[in-house]
Amino acid sequence: MALVCRFLSSTNAPRKCLKPCAALRLPPGLVAAYCSRSLQKPGASPGRASQQSRPEEGLQGHEPKEVTLDVPSSEEQPEVSFDKAIRDEVKDHLRRLKDEVLNHWVGPEGRPLHKVLLEQTRVVWQFRGKEDLDKWVVTSDKTIGGRSEVFLKMGKNNQSALLYGTLSSEPPKDGESSQSGFCAMISRVVRGAFERRMCYDWSQYNSLYLRVRGDGRPWMVNIREQKDFIQSKDQMYSYFMYTRGGPYWQEVKIPFSKFFFSNKGRIRDAQYKLMLDKISSIGFTLADKVDGPFFLEIDFIGVFTDPAHTEEFAYENSPVLNPRLFR
Amino acid sequence: MSCVRAALLARGLPRGRAAICSAILPGAPFSQVSPLLPRGLHCSATPYTSTKSLVPRPSEPEKKPGKVPAPHEELFQRAPGSARDKASFVRAVQSFGQHNVRKRGHVDFIYLALRKMREYGVERDLAAYNLLLDIFPKEVFRPRNIFQRIFIHYPRQQECGVAVLEQMENHGVMPNKETEFLLLQIFGRRSHPMLKFVRMRLWLTRFQNVNPFPVPRELPQDAVELATLGLRHMEPDLSARVTVYQKPSPDDTRDPADSIQPHIVGIQSPDQQDALARHNPARPLFVEGPFSLWLRNKCVYYHILRADLLPPEEKEVQEIPEEWNLYYPMQLDLDYARSGWDDYEFDIDEVEEGPVFAICMAGAHDQETLARWIQGLQETNPALARIPVVFRLAGSTGELLAASGLEDSRQSQREGQEEDERVQRQQQGQS
Numbered sequence: 001m002a003l004v005c006r007f008l009s010s011t012n013a014p015r016k017c018l019k020p021c022a023a024l025r026l027p028p029g030l031v032a033a034y035c036s037r038s039l040q041k042p043g044a045s046p047g048r049a050s051q052q053s054r055p056e057e058g059l060q061g062h063e064p065k066e067v068t069l070d071v072p073s074s075e076e077q078p079e080v081s082f083d084k085a086i087r088d089e090v091k092d093h094l095r096r097l098k099d100e101v102l103n104h105w106v107g108p109e110g111r112p113l114h115k116v117l118l119e120q121t122r123v124v125w126q127f128r129g130k131e132d133l134d135k136w137v138v139t140s141d142k143t144i145g146g147r148s149e150v151f152l153k154m155g156k157n158n159q160s161a162l163l164y165g166t167l168s169s170e171p172p173k174d175g176e177s178s179q180s181g182f183c184a185m186i187s188r189v190v191r192g193a194f195e196r197r198m199c200y201d202w203s204q205y206n207s208l209y210l211r212v213r214g215d216g217r218p219w220m221v222n223i224r225e226q227k228d229f230i231q232s233k234d235q236m237y238s239y240f241m242y243t244r245g246g247p248y249w250q251e252v253k254i255p256f257s258k259f260f261f262s263n264k265g266r267i268r269d270a271q272y273k274l275m276l277d278k279i280s281s282i283g284f285t286l287a288d289k290v291d292g293p294f295f296l297e298i299d300f301i302g303v304f305t306d307p308a309h310t311e312e313f314a315y316e317n318s319p320v321l322n323p324r325l326f327r
Numbered sequence: 328m329s330c331v332r333a334a335l336l337a338r339g340l341p342r343g344r345a346a347i348c349s350a351i352l353p354g355a356p357f358s359q360v361s362p363l364l365p366r367g368l369h370c371s372a373t374p375y376t377s378t379k380s381l382v383p384r385p386s387e388p389e390k391k392p393g394k395v396p397a398p399h400e401e402l403f404q405r406a407p408g409s410a411r412d413k414a415s416f417v418r419a420v421q422s423f424g425q426h427n428v429r430k431r432g433h434v435d436f437i438y439l440a441l442r443k444m445r446e447y448g449v450e451r452d453l454a455a456y457n458l459l460l461d462i463f464p465k466e467v468f469r470p471r472n473i474f475q476r477i478f479i480h481y482p483r484q485q486e487c488g489v490a491v492l493e494q495m496e497n498h499g500v501m502p503n504k505e506t507e508f509l510l511l512q513i514f515g516r517r518s519h520p521m522l523k524f525v526r527m528r529l530w531l532t533r534f535q536n537v538n539p540f541p542v543p544r545e546l547p548q549d550a551v552e553l554a555t556l557g558l559r560h561m562e563p564d565l566s567a568r569v570t571v572y573q574k575p576s577p578d579d580t581r582d583p584a585d586s587i588q589p590h591i592v593g594i595q596s597p598d599q600q601d602a603l604a605r606h607n608p609a610r611p612l613f614v615e616g617p618f619s620l621w622l623r624n625k626c627v628y629y630h631i632l633r634a635d636l637l638p639p640e641e642k643e644v645q646e647i648p649e650e651w652n653l654y655y656p657m658q659l660d661l662d663y664a665r666s667g668w669d670d671y672e673f674d675i676d677e678v679e680e681g682p683v684f685a686i687c688m689a690g691a692h693d694q695e696t697l698a699r700w701i702q703g704l705q706e707t708n709p710a711l712a713r714i715p716v717v718f719r720l721a722g723s724t725g726e727l728l729a730a731s732g733l734e735d736s737r738q739s740q741r742e743g744q745e746e747d748e749r750v751q752r753q754q755q756g757q758s
Contacts, residue, residue, distance in 0.1 A: 117668075118666070118668040119668075120668060120669075120670060120671050121670070121671060121672065121673045121674070122673075122674075123673055123674060123675045126675055155678075157678060157680065159678045160678050209673070211677065211678075215618070215619050215620055215621055216540075216542075216560070216620045216621040216622060217621050218538070240534075240537060240538075242537075242538050242539055242540055243540075244540050244560070244561065244563070245540075245557075245560060245561050245620040245621065246560075246561030246562065246620065246629070246686070247561070247618070247631045247633070247683045247686065248561075248563060248683070249677075249678070249680075267526070267530060269526070290621065290623070290624045292619075292621070292626055293619060293626075294621070295619075299677060299678045300673070300675050300677075302673050302675075304671065304673070305671075315533070318525070318529055320525050321522075321525055321526065321529070
């Protein structure tokens, strides 16, 4: 529905000229597609459905609607109109906004303050059903023309997420890439009312906790901060997650102080601490240059306070590399 | 030749300027100007076409019959009878110096040598990299005034130096003082290769020993040793015992998959042994697998012996009688939790799975081999003779734990086999 909104707001003129011809009806195919999509993703925010990259989605979203406006309506159709859809959408967003405001009155994220302050652990992502998988996106180097494949589904016991696929480090034959081979799983950015980007506040915790089962491959955990400038969209904080392999579950605890700062995949000379009150998303990347199948099972991802961990930041800056910091 | 995987560090190095510089300085004794090369135009075609990647793309031999050979290729093709090892690599590099006193085309040669390093098995050899850096003429590329320092001086040579360091980084080779000395002599203190060197010194040391589950760099060639290493790697219990149930037949130890008698190596901890002894014989055990385990770049497969999760009503809590010791009670029911802020448990039901009783690695993934493993396990676990064992084997490829849907379809096929197996086990138990 947000797509509809976006489309209408961007192209106001066709709407005006089409309004006189009574009911703005969508063809059945589109309606079916739309309905099924919204059925698939009841939890996810509308309009941000399964596509991996936003620009593509925009293109794909626009094209069928341009066609639809010219197509005359056929006989039997469900009662769907643009106006009603927009009204429902706005109502929905207003309702969510109201919930947010009321929740804020109660305490952070709708929980009373005395509970939040006493909390030492918190489960942020868990995998107990299909709807939990909708909070994640998987990508591989297919986006740049590589051959890796990655899939995400519920595990055998239907209680954990299974990320599996094949890594291939064969570079794409586009004439400029010389290396390739990555698979990644990234959490979606939480959206509030009116599609505002929300962020997590983990400032009272100091460690990340993962309960995983892998096959011995090293992964990288990437945490993104919410940034306001487009220049910092490639910046993230990373650390390694080594899996033991084998049939046993493994508990991985990574203190947030260990995360190092990188931009476009290159470690920056000037290192800064991860700002825990503006966490936008988390991701797992596999790029160990070993071709073959892989899997990673994730039970849940949480944050907790480790009272024994007092380190602020693990990496000191070097006066050789960035003398300006030492002036 | 995937050894050449360096990405452009100094992507901002303007290519155009590189061309201009080399065009302006045609008379400079060591510049890479194409017309001056004695071998004709096509010799320097490689560096100029590869404007995007730092190292030119590896040439593919099967692409075209009339492929232009890379310059200096013949240095690496000499002496076909000799083995490709470090000595022949060093000889090739040294012969470049003798063959070419003025070191013309040394950048091309270094790129070529970087690509050849994996063939010669020296990609993790620091001395070989230092030897490559030693090819650069000394003192020529050092900036001499402020303007040369501002604008990148000899960018192509600097890129080449960065490429050498980048390949070292990709293979985890730590540069030493000799590398630093060479770089200082060649490029000077404020240059891109020197910057890369400082970064490597800083970050490679930080992440050198970060892996909590280390795997040796050189994996053992022997299948039994590799299986032992893999099993020890997986098992968190240090008191677990590795047993070689069957040694591979000595005639063909090279290829364990084809040998008549595949190796079977298993691991079991004392706790697992106790749990297996207490297992209810009415509930069957399952042999599942193969699952994959990666040890560096080698994939090995393992099978597990497990049971289903007990339903909660059958779970028996092993109680420790309080009267064991009156002075030091084994169990205390005191509530030490102070209040809500002292709770360090996650508010979630963790995934519970049935207990694992043993792990094995075998040369073959068929039922016959695994049945022999179970027979070997019976010697230390006599209770196993009374318990039916069901084989749930996925395809031979070892399609991870995801094979649930596959299994359901196989379940019906294997039903007959399972029944046979069960009967067989029970007969064995009775006998």
